[in-house]
Amino acid sequence: MKLYYATGACSLAPHIALREAGLPFELVRVDLGKHTLSNGTDYTTINPKGYVPLLELDSGERLSEVAVILQYVADRKPGALAPAFGSMERYRVMEWLNFVATELHKGMGPLWKPDTPETVKKATMDALSRRLDYVEATLAKRPYLTGSSFTIADAYLFTIVNWHNFLKFDIDRWPALLAFQDRVAARPKVNEALVAEHLVKKPVAVAA
Numbered sequence: 596m597k598l599y600y601a602t603g604a605c606s607l608a609p610h611i612a613l614r615e616a617g618l619p620f621e622l623v624r625v626d627l628g629k630h631t632l633s634n635g636t637d638y639t640t641i642n643p644k645g646y647v648p649l650l651e652l653d654s655g656e657r658l659s660e661v662a663v664i665l666q667y668v669a670d671r672k673p674g675a676l677a678p679a680f681g682s683m684e685r686y687r688v689m690e691w692l693n694f695v696a697t698e699l700h701k702g703m704g705p706l707w708k709p710d711t712p713e714t715v716k717k718a719t720m721d722a723l724s725r726r727l728d729y730v731e732a733t734l735a736k737r738p739y740l741t742g743s744s745f746t747i748a749d750a751y752l753f754t755i756v757n758w759h760n761f762l763k764f765d766i767d768r769w770p771a772l773l774a775f776q777d778r779v780a781a782r783p784k785v786n787e788a789l790v791a792e793h794l795v796k797k798p799v800a801v802a803a
């Protein structure tokens with residue numbers, strides 16, 4: 596499989612999932628400024644949507660949309676990163692995937708744009724804060740979104756909340772969320788993904 600990604604973008608979530616699942620894959624970096632690959636290929640000839648992530652299967656078939664790619668990856672290793680399809684537990688994971696995609700990932704959109712008016716930025720941050728209050732209340736009760744096991748929903752939440760480093764909003768007011776970010780970052784496979792994307796310099800020391 597090939598994962599088309601951009602450093603630190605939402606493609607980090609499937610990148611983490613692929614490593615956590617122990618699946619073989621190749622990373623292909625996309626320059627989102629120019630929408631090109633390093634060899635000059637126009638990325639829109641590969642993904643007409645123009646955005647990352649895109650997962651190319653060994654069959655050559657291509658799959659887009661973070662929440663769907665994550666589930667495809669999870670289903671390659673049944674039980675490891677998501678409960679069985681059709682179970683109530685799976686719907687809980689899907690509920691979180693949809694929440695992260697629509698309320699957090701896309702909800703943050705205006706914060707990225709330099710020409711967004713300050714009033715809109717403030718309204719966006721207020722709405723985002725209310726959503727993060729809800730996440731905080733959940734993570735105050737359990738280590739991961741749906742319980743004691745790390746799932747693809749956690750990989751997605753971690754990726755999106757990690758943007759506070761770029762958007763410079765303070766996450767100290769959500770201590771359980773902050774602890775979650777540290778907990779996920781310390782997972783060896785997550786660290787591998789962060790190192791591969793040059794988001795952290797050093798591998799974490801893994802206890803023997």
Ligand SMILES: N[C@@H](CCC(=O)N[C@@H](CS)C(=O)NCC(=O)O)C(=O)O
Nearest residue numbers: 604605627645646647648660661662
């Ligand atoms: N609906 C898409 C959104 C993906 C998305 O927002 N990708 C961003 C990076 S996080 C991107 O590639 N933006 C560049 C562009 O749209 O040209 C998904 O869930 O995968």
